[in-house]
Amino acid sequence: MNEQIAAPAATYSPLGIFERFLSVWVALAIVAGIGLGLAAPGAIGMVAGLEYASVNLVVAVLIWAMIYPMMVGVDFASVRDIGRKPKGLIITLAVNWLIKPFTMAALAVLFFDYLYSGLITEAEGDQYVAGLILLGAAPCTAMVFVWSQLTRGDPAYTLVQVSVNDLVMIVAFAPIVALLLGVTDIAVPWETLLLSVLLYVVVPLVTGAITRRQVIASHGGDEHAVDAFTARLKPWSIVGLLATVVLLFAFQAETIVGNPVLIVLIAIPIIIQSYGIFALAYLAAKAWRVPHNIAAPCALIGTSNFFELAVAVAIGLFGLSSGAALATVVGVLVEVPVMLSLVAYANRTRDRFPAG
Secondary structure (H helix, E strand, O other): OHHHHHOOOOOOOOOHHHHHOHHHHHHHHHHHHHHHHHHOHHHHHHHHOOEEOOEEHHHHHHHHHHHHHHHHOOOHHHHHOHHHOOHHHHHHHHHHHHHHHHHHHHHHHHHHHHHOOOOOOHHHHHHHHHHHHHHHOOEOOOOHHHHHHHOOOOHHHHHHHHHHHHHHHHHHHHHHHHHHHOOOOOOOOHHHHHHHHHHHHHHHHHHHHHHHHHHHHHOOOOOOHHHHHHHHHHHHHHHHHHHHHHHHHHHOHHHHHHOHHHHHHHHHHHHHHHHHHHHHHHHHHHHOOOOHHHHHHHHHHHHOEOHHHHHHHHHHHHOOOOHHHHHHHHHHHHHHHHHHHHHHHHHHOHHHOOOO
């Protein structure tokens, strides 16, 4: 993160203090969210009810605000060239679909069937295992654009990585979850999946492309004007991130406060999985000499989770108050601090990779 602050002011946000101390602001947002959820449960309940197909529309708008600046920076000419440098895409697909779901399932079984056997009942353990399986089978769709931006990732390449993962998810999510849960009729909420792709990828991408064209045209064809334009938008991306954190924690405030020990027990295998998957993908990218602006997003996509889908499926299969639903919610709570620590590490190790 400090490398971003040292970068030229014309390229990066003038609110350098927000990027430098982003972990602090996120911690304060977590506290504020829990406090807000406990102090005003009625108001938070109204906001939580503003959803369609299990996608909260307020959170969708905030996530859209976060990723819109990066979409403005996408150069479609670069997208056409990605076929000539497929290494990052290959690593992403291999880790997300051949490794991540199965390591998450293995960790879930290890902890809840064995290590925690004296702390929870077998029936409770089965519910938590199911929730973690749902998390492991759903790689990130929206938030990865934020993590990519914070590591100065290639916006065009990140877009292709996310888009290809979305296409694979449509056909692979249900069979993988069915296999790991040992059932054959998983009710995948297709509306949630398709609406999330539309809101988090298609709409900001189209809007960003239109904006990019207008900015370049208004500056006589100078593409460098896009950098200055996105720099002015960067503070709003950070505000969107913090507001999203406040809302997510406000939605689950009572659960967090009411079951603190259980939250910690569920969080431990998720944290191990997150750091392990990042290390695997990041080291593979380093060994294959993938440039850092591709390697960092490549590793972060698999580490982050499509929590909207995981939560929706958990509620649909096991119920709103189930252990499976709780496990997916804990995944949301763990994700932001873990991802910020990995973003900071990726920025500190930039010089160990080819420049790109």
